[in-house]
Amino acid sequence: MNQYLELCKKIINDGQWVENKRTNKKCLTLINADLQYDVENNVFPIITTRKSFWKSAIAELLGYIRGYDNAADFRKLGTKSWDANANDNSVWLSNPNRKGLDDMGRVYGVQGRSWVNSDGCVIDQLKKIINNLNSGIDDRGEILTFYNPGEFDKGCLRPCMHTHTFSLINEDLYLTSYQRSCDVPLGLNFNQIQVFTLLKLVAQITRKKPKTAYHKIVNAHIYEDQIDLMKVQIERKPFQSPSLNINPDIKSLEDLESWVTLDDFEVIGYEHHDAIKYPFSV
Numbered sequence: 001m002n003q004y005l006e007l008c009k010k011i012i013n014d015g016q017w018v019e020n021k022r023t024n025k026k027c028l029t030l031i032n033a034d035l036q037y038d039v040e041n042n043v044f045p046i047i048t049t050r051k052s053f054w055k056s057a058i059a060e061l062l063g064y065i066r067g068y069d070n071a072a073d074f075r076k077l078g079t080k081s082w083d084a085n086a087n088d089n090s091v092w093l094s095n096p097n098r099k100g101l102d103d104m105g106r107v108y109g110v111q112g113r114s115w116v117n118s119d120g121c122v123i124d125q126l127k128k129i130i131n132n133l134n135s136g137i138d139d140r141g142e143i144l145t146f147y148n149p150g151e152f153d154k155g156c157l158r159p160c161m162h163t164h165t166f167s168l169i170n171e172d173l174y175l176t177s178y179q180r181s182c183d184v185p186l187g188l189n190f191n192q193i194q195v196f197t198l199l200k201l202v203a204q205i206t207r208k209k210p211k212t213a214y215h216k217i218v219n220a221h222i223y224e225d226q227i228d229l230m231k232v233q234i235e236r237k238p239f240q241s242p243s244l245n246i247n248p249d250i251k252s253l254e255d256l257e258s259w260v261t262l263d264d265f266e267v268i269g270y271e272h273h274d275a276i277k278y279p280f281s282v
């Protein structure tokens with residue numbers, strides 16, 4: 001929690017104003033942030049200086065794992081977080097590749113589970129990683145990437161947290177996640193949870209020991225209409241981090257694809273300050 005607050009304070013104190021054309025807003029911006037999470041000791045990196053809707057964050061992650069391309073499917077899992085990007089952005093609404101209401105296009109998990117190569121073959125990056133880890137293999141390319149420049153025009157948004165690299169040393173599993181663009185008040189609140197949960201889940205289904213998750217962010221920003229609320233949030237004293245329990249019956253990628261719901265996740269001992277409703281930029 002402290003590393004999150006330190007980052008927020010650094011942006012407020014040292015950030016530079018950058019005009020963003022896509023949203024037509026100014027962002028206070030800092031380049032480069034390195035965060036890390038102690039998955040081994042189950043120190044769940046949830047924000048405590050405001051109420052965090054952690055179930056939405058895990059629902060998003062589950063949708064990416066399943067390769068969903070539709071905001072309605074994300075809603076069924078328990079999050080409305082893709083509604084605006086799928087349905088309220090004028091550039092995407094006028095894109096001929098958009099297939100109708102709630103379509104997100106070929107973003108995130110679509111690329112992760114069904115990347116189409118130049119021969120038209122479909123590549124399931126996540127399945128390859130799970131198969132290798134199950135066999136004790138780390139080929140130094142256990143990479144799940146959602147970043148496909150050839151298909152940016154087929155999706156509503158370029159992926160922000162775009163690449164996850166798994167590393168196995170004996171029985172110890174690590175994760176390094178890369179993020180090109182980070183809405184620190186809203187997005188990072190979700191992304192910290194997702195990086196942590198992804199390592200814990202993959203370790204569980206491949207029967208490995210989760211160690212540390214490393215989270216590398218390039219452009220970390222706070223939108224102009226979020227600044228005053230963030231100044232309130234950084235004055236609050238954080239509580240101790242809670243822990244995350246995952247149903248031990250989840251044993252495979254197929255389990256994650258089929259029956260798992262948010263009821264299979266439980267946060268133990270979450271103390272937090274009051275909710276803060278930050279504005280969202282589409």
Ligand SMILES: Nc1nc(=O)c2c([nH]1)NC[C@@H]1CN(c3ccc(C(=O)N[C@@H](CCC(=O)O)C(=O)O)cc3)CN21
Nearest residue numbers: 053056081082085183186187189190277278280281282
């Ligand atoms: N500007 C922007 N910031 C983001 O963080 C973001 C995007 N766009 N577009 C794609 C996804 C969608 N994400 C979202 C979308 C909405 C919330 C949000 O409204 N969060 C509220 C309420 C959550 C709830 O009630 O479930 C929050 O207080 O955290 C968070 C992340 C993260 N991503």
Ligand SMILES: O=c1ccn([C@H]2C[C@H](O)[C@@H](COP(=O)(O)O)O2)c(=O)[nH]1
Nearest residue numbers: 022158160161181182183187188191
């Ligand atoms: O997981 C996510 C997804 C999105 N974001 C934020 C980062 C930016 O504020 C916007 C995306 O805008 P771009 O113009 O495509 O950079 O969404 C996030 O923080 N985390």
